[in-house]
Amino acid sequence: MALITWDEGLWIILAAAILLVTYVYLGYPLLLGVLHLLGARKQHQTDEIRPRVTLIIPAYNECKIIREKVENSLKIDYLADRLEIIVASDGSEDGTNDIVRAYESRGVKLLASTPRSGKISVLNRAVPAAAGEIIVLCDANVLFRPDALNRLIRHFADSSVGAVTGDVRIKSEDAPFGEGEGLYYKYERFIQLRESELGSTVTVDGGMYALRKELFRTLPSDTILDDFIIGMNVALAGKRVLYDPSAIATENATMDVWQEFRRKVRIVAGAFRELLRGQGVPGPFRPQLLWSYLSHKVLRWLVPWCLLVILGVNIALAWRPGPDLVAIALLLAQVAFYGCALIGLTRANARWPAVVGVPFYFCMVNTAAWLGALRGVTGIERVTWKKAER
Numbered sequence: 001m002a003l004i005t006w007d008e009g010l011w012i013i014l015a016a017a018i019l020l021v022t023y024v025y026l027g028y029p030l031l032l033g034v035l036h037l038l039g040a041r042k043q044h045q046t047d048e049i050r051p052r053v054t055l056i057i058p059a060y061n062e063c064k065i066i067r068e069k070v071e072n073s074l075k076i077d078y079l080a081d082r083l084e085i086i087v088a089s090d091g092s093e094d095g096t097n098d099i100v101r102a103y104e105s106r107g108v109k110l111l112a113s114t115p116r117s118g119k120i121s122v123l124n125r126a127v128p129a130a131a132g133e134i135i136v137l138c139d140a141n142v143l144f145r146p147d148a149l150n151r152l153i154r155h156f157a158d159s160s161v162g163a164v165t166g167d168v169r170i171k172s173e174d175a176p177f178g179e180g181e182g183l184y185y186k187y188e189r190f191i192q193l194r195e196s197e198l199g200s201t202v203t204v205d206g207g208m209y210a211l212r213k214e215l216f217r218t219l220p221s222d223t224i225l226d227d228f229i230i231g232m233n234v235a236l237a238g239k240r241v242l243y244d245p246s247a248i249a250t251e252n253a254t255m256d257v258w259q260e261f262r263r264k265v266r267i268v269a270g271a272f273r274e275l276l277r278g279q280g281v282p283g284p285f286r287p288q289l290l291w292s293y294l295s296h297k298v299l300r301w302l303v304p305w306c307l308l309v310i311l312g313v314n315i316a317l318a319w320r321p322g323p324d325l326v327a328i329a330l331l332l333a334q335v336a337f338y339g340c341a342l343i344g345l346t347r348a349n350a351r352w353p354a355v356v357g358v359p360f361y362f363c364m365v366n367t368a369a370w371l372g373a374l375r376g377v378t379g380i381e382r383v384t385w386k387k388a389e390r
Contacts, residue, residue: 162239
């Protein structure tokens with residue numbers, strides 16, 4: 001059998017890398033869409049159930065937003081005697097605790113701890129102290145629509161459901177990367193919905209999700225990607241994790257690109273840390289969960305490395321003796337795409353049209369994922385950090 005030539009080997013590597021990127025961004029969503037057409041799993045839900053619910057709001061130096069958040073929480077359309085609100089303050093020093101204490105007469109509880117130890121340590125203390133059988137976790141800067149809680153809770157009428165996440169909408173109209181971010185979130189929500197119809201989604205939005213208290217598992221104090229691991233632990237316990245697009249909340253977009261870049265680096269660093277630990281990794285006996293975990297998460301984390309391979313191999317093929325029109329055309333397409341991204345980089349916080357904004361956001365996300373992978377593998381990412389301003 002004849003050995004493949006050097007050029008043939010390069011083409012095989014290039015094709016494999018392109019196929020992986022194509023599968024992640026197009027193939028997997030298309031397969032989910034086909035399975036949806038073949039028959040989605042029916043959802044059993046009812047508005048009649050009213051379990052005891054505890055809303056936990058982790059907070060660190062949130063004086064700018066915590067009053068609005070507490071007021072928003074008090075306006076939630078749910079039976080007042082069945083809803084407990086806890087603000088879990090993690091070493092706040094800016095007056096956050098004093099603002100929350102002013103609401104104690106209205107039933108809001110402050111669970112303050114010092115020194116600052118990180119979000120997961122706060123949750124490890126707050127969840128066991130909660131009175132509710134259903135725990136709703138959210139961010140301090142996420143504001144619920146009045147009916148959002150009811151829409152999450154109704155799914156727990158089905159005993160097979162262990163957690164439900166909602167649609168936290170980013171107000172990205174004025175953000176510098178609004179076009180790209182808006183497109184990304186629509187894509188992400190489509191995948192979550194289709195995964196839910198198959199069985200379980202592998203992503204919960206840390207800004208708003210609910211779970212059965214009995215399914216919460218204490219996590220190591222250096223866990224960074226807490227919402228992802230908490231959700232996966234629910235699924236690994238044999239319960240479904242659903243996405244409900246009608247449970248809506250809002251949060252402001254990050255107005256500084258570099259803060260958003262740092263946030264995304266941290267997310268992927270946390271993901272790789274848990275992947276190396278084997279936390280939240282499904283086994284072969286959960287085929288849908290394993291397929292979604294690999295396609296939605298692991299392969300997407302590998303995309304930045306594939307993009308580097310595609311560019312490097314493409315350059316090698318285009319510059320070899322004798323013109324190859326396919327290699328040259330592919331290289332020119334990459335140059336044009338990355339050129340648009342570089343134009344966006346010249347004024348990173350400017351509002352660009354989609355032709356620049358989408359490539360810039362795509363490259364920003366994947367560069368962050370590449371750096372996050374390195375930080376996660378080396379273990380240098382800290383559990384506490386300076387949050388992005390929104």
